[in-house]
Amino acid sequence: MRTVKRRSVLIISGAAVLVTVGLSTAVYQQATEHRERSDSQLALTYEADFSDDANLAGAAENLFYGKxxxxxxxxxxxxxxxxxxxVEVQRVFKGTVTGVIVVNQQGGRDADGNVVDLxxxxxxxxxxxxxxxxxKYHPDRKFHTVIPVHGDQPIPNGEAPAPGIPDANGDGxxxxxxxxxxxxxxxxxLSTAPPAPEPTEEPDEDPTPEPSPTAP
Structure with a gap:
């Protein structure tokens, strides 16, 4: 499993998705973005570790094998x-993608051939x-955007035996x-943010002692 290090990336899909990666935990902020205007509406913020398969599947609109x-x-x-x-879609685990689709990945090469923005x-x-x-799907531009790092994992042979993996489809x-x-x-x-923890009151480090009562 690849280790996530600190990096900020932006996924443009049906909404703008800001992913700040640090120490295997991504702070995932979704916004409704109107690219024609300068304003945007923040919808939710939550922490998610995308090295966790259940989080990755929950965040993705489409999860599939493709070539x-x-x-x-x-x-x-x-x-x-x-x-x-x-990308030729080969097997779909979540979503309705079919045929050959356009997939965007953040990063590329500059004029000198150096990898940048990855x-x-x-x-x-x-x-x-x-x-x-x-x-995530961008309906206006008709392309899909890969969730960085964990959303584009090489799969040489998806049907090869995998010791330690549960037999999810029951075929033995x-x-x-x-x-x-x-x-x-x-x-x-991951459609809603987790509830914020209730604040707790901390006592003063050096509380002022109350005066002792005096005898009448």
């Missing part, structure tokens, strides 16, 4: 370079390779695909 068929190019949507890929511990997708994709053999079946079955509801 990158071609690199389509790069775009800058105002938050840095994003690379676009054509979150730490993530790598650029490679044409011809298969991945587990966890994405646990595979890597069972991992994602179980993730969706057990996904965490």
């Amino acid at each position: 990158v068929t071609v690199v389509k190019g790069q775009k800058d949507l105002g938050i840095g370079i994003e690379t676009q890929y054509a 979150p730490e511990d993530d790598t650029l997708l490679q044409a011809g390779s298969r991945y587990l994709f966890a994405t 053999q646990a595979t890597m695909s069972d991992r994602w079946v179980a993730a969706v079955q057990n996904q965490n509801d």
